[in-house]
């Protein structure tokens with residue numbers, strides 16, 4: 001069976017992505033949980049035993065290890081083509097890959113200022129101009145996808161795709177930091193928050209007792 005190595009569901013937005021891709025598609029997997037940011041050497045060594053990057057997530061499929069969230073989604077899309085993790089037509093698939101890569105490699109101001117923390121009381125904070133520009137760009141992406149594919153379903157490309165797995169964690173950040181969502185992007189936020197897999201991850205994350213003080217100051 002596939003094994004997915006993940007970190008704290010409360011804090012680890014990168015772990016959430018492949019977990020959602022698997023769960024939303026009912027692909028069975030064993031979850032290997034390693035607490036992050038504990039400063040316990042044994043925890044770090046355990047992560048390193050799965051991936052020399054020292055980071056989670058990692059997917060283990062027999063003798064194949066995939067140690068990056070987007071690479072895992074690519075791997076799953078190849079291994080399970082019936083899941084349609086990428087859209088069928090080339091133009092939409094390219095678009096899905098572009099926005100996924102944009103999310104994967106960018107939006108650092110928003111990420112740095114609004115770390116994922118599910119149990120943080122919902123409260124707005126002042127955002128830098130750069131983070132506000134990130135918020136605007138993300139909503140532009142959602143609204144553009146909705147205009148193109150909204151008739152096919154509520155997700156970015158109609159049905160749930162790898163792009164949704166990539167963007168779902170940021171929906172949590174919008175919620176936790178009370179970031180206002182424009183009406184044309186709201187349908188997408190509603191679709192993600194209604195997804196059973198998203199709700200399951202959120203429930204699990206909220207139930208986690210592990211608190212990492214340095215993430216609790218924002």
Ligand SMILES: N[C@@H](CCC(=O)N[C@@H](CS)C(=O)NCC(=O)O)C(=O)O
Nearest residue numbers: 012013014036055056057067068069
């Ligand atoms: N590019 C990687 C980034 C993974 C990453 O930064 N993971 C964080 C958790 S969200 C991590 O493992 N941090 C542990 C550490 O730095 O000790 C991916 O997308 O999978």
